[in-house]
Amino acid sequence: MPARCMLIKSLSMKNFRVYEHAALSFGEKTNILFGENGAGKTTVLEAIHSLAYTRSFKTYLDGELLSYGSAEARVSGNFKSDKKRDHRVEIALSRTKPKKIKVNGATLTNQADLIGRFPVVCLAPEDGIITLGSPVNRRQFFDKLFSQVDPSYLTALQLYNRVLKQRNSHLNSFAVTGAVVDRGLLEAFDVQLAQQGAIIQQRRTEYFQRFKEIAYTIYPELEQGKSFKMAYTPAVKVKPEESIQQAILRELTSSQAADLRRGTTTIGPQRDLFLFYLNRQELRKYGSKGEHKLVLVALKFAEGRFLEEFLQEKPIYLLDDLFSELDIKRSTQIIESLQQGLQIFITSTDLADLRRHGLTLDTDQITIFDAGKIRDAQA
Ligand SMILES: Nc1ncnc2c1ncn2[C@@H]1O[C@H](COP(=O)(O)OP(=O)(O)OP(=O)(O)O)[C@@H](O)[C@H]1O
Ligand SMILES: [Mg+2]
Structure with missing residues (x-):
């Protein structure tokens, strides 16, 4: 039996780092997050990672995830695995109280129970x-x-x-x-x-x-x-x-x-x-x-x-700065290996650079987000 494919369909963030308020609906295949340095690309990946693993891949300190000056933050997302029903994961962060995680409305007593339920593979500069x-x-x-x-x-x-x-x-x-x-x-x-x-x-x-x-x-x-x-x-x-x-x-x-x-x-x-x-x-x-x-x-x-x-489940791939240090030949090979029906997230400061590395952007398999615009729309 072929493995199912894990997807995250939507994400919302409130007072999560640079995002005061943002809601996103993702594509089922390749999602590109582009924008200049500091636009908020990595933050979106951190939010997804937090829902899957209870914490960010950049820090163990949840306090750093709360927007400057905010006392509380919230991240929630809907995961889906093929024909099965959606699962809603919510994380509430606070500067004064322990974080709270809910799956389908029920609070997790043992947060480690989340590990492995929504498999995600993350490749970030920190993984060097x-x-x-x-x-x-x-x-x-x-x-x-x-x-x-x-x-x-x-x-x-x-x-x-x-x-x-x-x-x-x-x-x-x-x-x-x-x-x-x-x-x-x-x-x-x-x-x-x-x-x-x-x-x-x-x-x-x-x-x-x-x-x-x-x-x-x-x-x-x-x-x-x-x-x-x-x-x-x-x-x-x-x-x-x-x-x-x-x-x-x-x-x-x-x-x-x-x-x-x-x-x-x-x-x-x-x-x-x-x-x-x-x-x-x-x-x-x-x-x-x-x-x-x-x-x-x-x-x-x-x-x-x-x-x-x-796990009999294809994970979601979060790829932050995937192509840095890689030449065009290797990048093209990577893209070929990746586009096999998986849901992937790629960040880039420049769409033209992605094209140069061999990614075809104008297909219905690709959803593109401008991180700067996500922030502008948060009013
Ligand atoms: N707790 C926080 N509250 C508010 N803003 C924050 C917080 N933590 C980080 N930031 C800011 O959020 C912005 C977005 O950071 P992020 O790492 O998502 O950018 P990026 O688009 O990945 O940039 P780069 O291309 O440089 O990797 C940065 O300006 C950063 O300084
Ligand atoms: Mg980044």
Whole structure:
């Protein structure tokens, strides 16, 4: 059965960043948001992302999303998945109260329940850190993706991180103040870390394997001349005779003395590595700007197909500044791969530039918004 296609049909924003009041109806295929710098293009993508993921992709601080001087903001949108009925998502933000999220009029008690229901893939300049940044940025990319298709993975991660924080705080108080070490407590932490860590490492191995297969079919669609490889290297090496859980416990026990000296936990999935290689060289160290961008685009498309496979739903694509750093040849390849019946949003400061990058604008598949006019119409 072919996967359904997720759509956002409409969006309204009230006191959301630069938008005092705006309402938009989107096209089912390609939506272009154009306008000069500061016109409000990225803000529209942030609003859609907030409805799908409870927060913006640019900031964790909801207060930044409220228009200057406003005490409250509201974003709402109607999502639709093929023949199924519409779902209305509403977010109410306030400077003084916790944010409130409603789906079809009912307030969500657990906001994490929203994750994965309205799948969205977002590619923004901030995502450059996935290939350029430190290992933690790559772990976050994969953790976010795997959590969307597997809530129990997210639960294991949350539990692991909670215990890790407690263990580190205990180690730290020994290292800094010389407080007495509670070995029993450390052992109890280690058992829990090994349990949850084993789930994390096992699932990362499985999901990464599938992600890699998908990415290896996508990259050559965008770039034929180079070989792209990726690897997952868990920090804990498992011996043939032991389980992952036993291996993590063994490593935690044997690193206890070093951990006490350093005041932190030096082994476990929080040290796992995800690595990308282009023509056998590590991308992070040697890649050019355009090479980084093209791998990032391939990763994002792979993210989309991965979500589609597990959720049986094609996600919405939010593409902010898609073509920067890319030459015309690569851009044209990307457009060909994208226009496959998906709903996509592309921002640009210049429509002529989009045409130059190979996008045909005068078809009924394309809906064009002038961000400046959205703002002007808000009176
Ligand atoms: N909380 C806020 N309240 C009011 N205005 C804001 C707020 N946060 C940001 N802005 C302003 O909103 C405007 C639109 O920002 P946005 O990032 O959407 O522009 P853009 O069209 O994507 O621009 P660019 O082409 O430079 O990426 C900017 O002038 C920005 O300074
Ligand atoms: Mg922008």
